[in-house]
Amino acid sequence: MVSRTFLKNTIVLIVVKQKFAVDLDETLAHTNILWADHHIKYYGNPEKLNANEIVRKYSFVKNVPYWQFAEASKWVESHINSSDAKLEIPVIKQAKENIQYIPIACYLTNRPFSTIQGTKEWLSLHNFPKRPVLSANKGLEWKAQQLERFYPYISGIIDDNVEITNYLSEQYEGKIILYSNQENMATHLDVVVCPTWNDIAIEVQRLIRE
Numbered sequence: 001m002v003s004r005t006f007l008k009n010t011i012v013l014i015v016v017k018q019k020f021a022v023d024l025d026e027t028l029a030h031t032n033i034l035w036a037d038h039h040i041k042y043y044g045n046p047e048k049l050n051a052n053e054i055v056r057k058y059s060f061v062k063n064v065p066y067w068q069f070a071e072a073s074k075w076v077e078s079h080i081n082s083s084d085a086k087l088e089i090p091v092i093k094q095a096k097e098n099i100q101y102i103p104i105a106c107y108l109t110n111r112p113f114s115t116i117q118g119t120k121e122w123l124s125l126h127n128f129p130k131r132p133v134l135s136a137n138k139g140l141e142w143k144a145q146q147l148e149r150f151y152p153y154i155s156g157i158i159d160d161n162v163e164i165t166n167y168l169s170e171q172y173e174g175k176i177i178l179y180s181n182q183e184n185m186a187t188h189l190d191v192v193v194c195p196t197w198n199d200i201a202i203e204v205q206r207l208i209r210e
């Protein structure tokens with residue numbers, strides 16, 4: 001049976017004319033910076049890097065070699081599953097400054113559905129436009145399925161994770177705006193790499209004028 005929420009979200013998506021799905025963690029939210037700060041404080045770090053430097057070097061806290069133990073991953077897991085904890089996550093300032101230039105269809109995230117209330121409150125706290133939040137801890141395959149399912153009502157995604165491209169079919173015609181320093185992408189998909197949120201805003205405005 002199709003849920004009322006699904007129908008409501010679908011109707012909103014159809015009404016919005018210009019429309020990108022926007023990822024949350026590491027696209028709008030500095031989630032790994034928060035986690036790195038916590039781990040530095042409680043577990044230390046032999047390299048003496050600050051949270052920004054650690055994220056720049058390893059991308060994700062889960063990749064940091066000296067934080068590979070059960071207590072650290074258990075803490076991250078409980079943070080992921082906490083709705084209230086979402087409110088602690090710092091916003092990516094440049095995203096907040098540039099979001100007004102982005103026509104948003106929805107927020108698309110792999111956060112657990114049970115934490116959606118915290119995510120909605122966080123978006124509102126930082127004055128992000130009110131849009132449907134599609135949230136499920138079901139991995140990039142699920143995310144890619146939503147993009148394919150709602151194309152062209154969602155014309156593409158803004159996301160930091162290049163891996164999303166591995167889950168989209170060759171037939172997918174949407175735009176993938178990759179918030180990343182990634183280079184030399186070999187893909188059949190329509191990918192634009194934007195290292196900063198200013199670049200994203202310029203690219204989106206260019207697409208709108210096309």
Ligand SMILES: [Mg+2]
Nearest residue numbers: 023025026160
């Ligand atoms: Mg992300």
